[in-house]
Amino acid sequence: MAHQFGLNQLADTRWLTLTRAIETSARWLDAVLQACPSPEAILGCAAEPAKALGLEGLQRALEKPAPTDLPAGLIGDSPLCLITSQDPEYPPLLRECPDRPPFLFCRGVLPHLDAPALSIVGTRKPSLEGRRAAREFAAAAAESGMVVVSGLALGIDGIAHDAALTVGGSTVAV
Numbered sequence: 632m633a634h635q636f637g638l639n640q641l642a643d644t645r646w647l648t649l650t651r652a653i654e655t656s657a658r659w660l661d662a663v664l665q666a667c668p669s670p671e672a673i674l675g676c677a678a679e680p681a682k683a684l685g686l687e688g689l690q691r692a693l694e695k696p697a698p699t700d701l702p703a704g705l706i707g708d709s710p711l712c713l714i715t716s717q718d719p720e721y722p723p724l725l726r727e728c729p730d731r732p733p734f735l736f737c738r739g740v741l742p743h744l745d746a747p748a749l750s751i752v753g754t755r756k757p758s759l760e761g762r763r764a765a766r767e768f769a770a771a772a773a774e775s776g777m778v779v780v781s782g783l784a785l786g787i788d789g790i791a792h793d794a795a796l797t798v799g800g801s802t803v804a805v
Contacts, residue, residue, distance in 0.1 A: 633669070633713050636712065659685070661731065674690055713734050748778040749780065756786060757786050768791070769793075770797065778800070779794075
């Protein structure tokens with residue numbers, strides 16, 4: 632993986648500084664990561680290629696990044712990782728999209744992204760029947776080997792994730 636948070640504070644800070652560069656343009660940052668796949672590579676980029684890529688401001692920001700203290704939850708039993716579109720763990724179908732995100736934050740196991748999936752989304756204030764239906768659909772999907780995908784919002788989304796995990800299934804929260 633490109634970067635696991637919690638192992639090196641300077642590296643964590645540089646990667647977070649790099650993610651903030653997405654405000655400029657996701658396509659630009661994706662092109663930068665194709666040419667220079669890490670903050671260290673961006674810092675080491677020679678003057679001429681750096682100028683062609685428009686890296687001068689980013690290099691200055693990476694040289695002296697603002698210190699960042701990560702919340703303990705990001706470095707616990709299942710640490711947070713950052714995956715760039717250049718990493719082998721990046722989902723292959725997503726990599727083919729012309730407007731793909733230049734990086735993903737991930738917690739957990741990524742192979743689930745290639746498995747058959749069922750997306751379950753709904754209201755944050757479900758009826759009793761909606762709750763029951765979400766639980767049944769998610770549990771049945773998970774028991775049949777499908778990954779339940781949702782947004783992890785309160786309501787139907789959270790119920791679907793919980794039901795899938797209760798029966799030993801897998802979920803992906805987007």
